[in-house]
Amino acid sequence: MATEIVLISLLKILVVVLTILTCVVFLVYIERRVSAFVQNRVGPNRTGPYGLLQTVADVVKLLMKEDIVPRNAYKAIHDLAPIISIGVALSTFAVIPIGDTIELFGRQIKLIIADVNVGILYILAITSLGVYGITLAGWSSNNKYSLLGGLRSSAQLISYELSMGLSIVGVLMVSGTLQLDKIVQHQTTYLFGWLPAWNMFLQPIGFITFVTAAFAETNRLPFDLPEAEPELVGGYHTEYTGLKFGLFFLAEYANMITASAVITTLFLGGWHLPYVEYVGLSSFILSLVYVGTFCVKVAAVMMFFIIIRWTLPRFRYDQLMNLGWKLMLPITIINVLLTGIVLLILH
Amino acid sequence: MGSNGKIIRKKDLNFWQRMYIPEIAKGLRLTITQMFKPKVTYQYPDEKFVPPPSFRGRPVLVEEQGVERCVACGLCSRVCPALAIEVQASETELEKERYPIKFEINMVRCIFCGFCEEVCPEEAIVMSNEYELVFTSQEEAIFGKEKLLTPIEKLRPRLEWLKNNR
Numbered sequence: 095m096a097t098e099i100v101l102i103s104l105l106k107i108l109v110v111v112l113t114i115l116t117c118v119v120f121l122v123y124i125e126r127r128v129s130a131f132v133q134n135r136v137g138p139n140r141t142g143p144y145g146l147l148q149t150v151a152d153v154v155k156l157l158m159k160e161d162i163v164p165r166n167a168y169k170a171i172h173d174l175a176p177i178i179s180i181g182v183a184l185s186t187f188a189v190i191p192i193g194d195t196i197e198l199f200g201r202q203i204k205l206i207i208a209d210v211n212v213g214i215l216y217i218l219a220i221t222s223l224g225v226y227g228i229t230l231a232g233w234s235s236n237n238k239y240s241l242l243g244g245l246r247s248s249a250q251l252i253s254y255e256l257s258m259g260l261s262i263v264g265v266l267m268v269s270g271t272l273q274l275d276k277i278v279q280h281q282t283t284y285l286f287g288w289l290p291a292w293n294m295f296l297q298p299i300g301f302i303t304f305v306t307a308a309f310a311e312t313n314r315l316p317f318d319l320p321e322a323e324p325e326l327v328g329g330y331h332t333e334y335t336g337l338k339f340g341l342f343f344l345a346e347y348a349n350m351i352t353a354s355a356v357i358t359t360l361f362l363g364g365w366h367l368p369y370v371e372y373v374g375l376s377s378f379i380l381s382l383v384y385v386g387t388f389c390v391k392v393a394a395v396m397m398f399f400i401i402i403r404w405t406l407p408r409f410r411y412d413q414l415m416n417l418g419w420k421l422m423l424p425i426t427i428i429n430v431l432l433t434g435i436v437l438l439i440l441h
Numbered sequence: 442m443g444s445n446g447k448i449i450r451k452k453d454l455n456f457w458q459r460m461y462i463p464e465i466a467k468g469l470r471l472t473i474t475q476m477f478k479p480k481v482t483y484q485y486p487d488e489k490f491v492p493p494p495s496f497r498g499r500p501v502l503v504e505e506q507g508v509e510r511c512v513a514c515g516l517c518s519r520v521c522p523a524l525a526i527e528v529q530a531s532e533t534e535l536e537k538e539r540y541p542i543k544f545e546i547n548m549v550r551c552i553f554c555g556f557c558e559e560v561c562p563e564e565a566i567v568m569s570n571e572y573e574l575v576f577t578s579q580e581e582a583i584f585g586k587e588k589l590l591t592p593i594e595k596l597r598p599r600l601e602w603l604k605n606n607r
Contacts, residue, residue, distance in 0.1 A: 115570065123537055128476070131476040131477075131480075132472050132476050133475075134478055134479070134481050134482075135480060135481070135482050136480050136482045136484070153572075302462065383569050401464075401469060401472050401473065402469070405465065405468040405469050405471070405472045406468065406471050408463065
């Protein structure tokens with residue numbers, strides 16, 4: 095029995111990690127392509143059909159490059175930083191429910207790697223660890239711009255971690271559990287008999303603040319201060335080459351996928367497709383439909399990430415801090431209070 | 442900033458603008474509409490840019506009825522600010538009596554200013570519309586007569602343009 099559980103878990107991990115890595119490859123391609131479209135360009139379209147193999151070519155290029163470590167860098171930490179980054183980025187996905195249970199070979203398999211009962215706390219804890227990768231990379235490179243990038247990153251993450259946590263509190267109060275699977279289950283009901291009870295509709299303020307904080311956590315524009323090409327050259331990864339730079343790159347996009355998955359799970363109803371249970375599909379097909387729904391929702395959120403990048407300019411450092419401490423934090427606290435009052439009246 | 446250090450705003454943002462979210466929605470709409478606009482990119486090696494006649498490409502010698510118009514006066518060589526042109530004259534049986542036995546333009550030095558074309562009394566050297574210049578060595582960049590001579594038919598648009606605009 096025990097070996098069976100281990101085997102199934104290992105299989106799930108393998109599938110999820112491989113899927114994420116493949117998704118990153120296509121995500122980079124899609125990002126470059128969409129960016130080009132927004133700027134009335136064509137983007138990469140030469141390598142392979144429609145340029146689909148562009149990222150593969152880039153990865154091969156990165157693998158072939160020389161690995162340079164600056165003379166005065168702290169080598170051990172310089173090597174460790176990208177590993178932390180990528181490890182953190184991939185391990186967050188462990189608690190995210192990809193679908194409902196599926197029946198395979200006469201067994202009920204839950205489509206979640208680890209159904210932890212404190213799933214949300216796990217996500218918050220692990221994503222905060224990600225800052226170590228960036229800060230250590232900046233510090234160990236022994237380059238002032240890299241260091242500045244790393245410091246900015248840690249300041250930004252600390253500021254936005256708070257409002258991120260507080261905006262989730264509203265969701266927790268509504269669904270009454272920390273288990274992500276249960277939170278999704280809670281969102282499969284309907285409000286007034288027709289509106290899907292997604293937390294996006296129950297917690298609109300929480301949704302907006304969480305999405306903003308997620309942008310800050312993933313270091314995406316308009317909050318990409320740690321990288322800030324015009325001011326900091328490349329930020330924390332200036333002194334990285336070859337595969338180690340590739341790992342940072344991978345981690346950044348894996349983080350984006352994870353953030354989209356978390357937003358989907360917490361606010362957009364997870365794997366649930368509204369009204370599909372009335373169609374009367376067999377349970378196996380229904381499970382597949384749910385997995386597909388999850389993927390589509392995550393892809394839509396990622397598309398939003400990409401388009402936002404070309405819509406909003408980068409925040410100045412003081413504006414970032416103002417927004418984080420003077421606006422986001424009070425709003426999330428008020429949101430928690432309001433949710434409490436409403437829940438008190440309803441019960 | 443005013444003299445007392447206070448920020449003076451001519452026009453304050455209204456309530457909805459300060460809420461920020463509607464403005465982001467507006468921005469998103471603009472970005473998304475841009476995505477579906479026609480592209481401006483030339484697919485370069487497949488689809489080439491054909492410059493208008495006013496374009497100053499590499500300078501060429503006009504070839505009329507099998508011989509160059511050039512009478513080897515050396516004015517272009519004199520006027521060339523980059524000292525890219527070298528002309529050596531010789532005598533010929535033809536009506537023009539003089540012709541360049543050697544005419545070389547060093548394309549690494551050439552700055553495409555068009556002074557040679559402007560100064561030429563015979564309209565014998567003009568700027569073509571060719572812009573693809575690739576060399577693998579310094580020697581290769583020195584274009585002799587065989588590369589510079591271009592039949593007049595190819596240069597009609599430029600000569601026409603010169604007639605109207607000079």
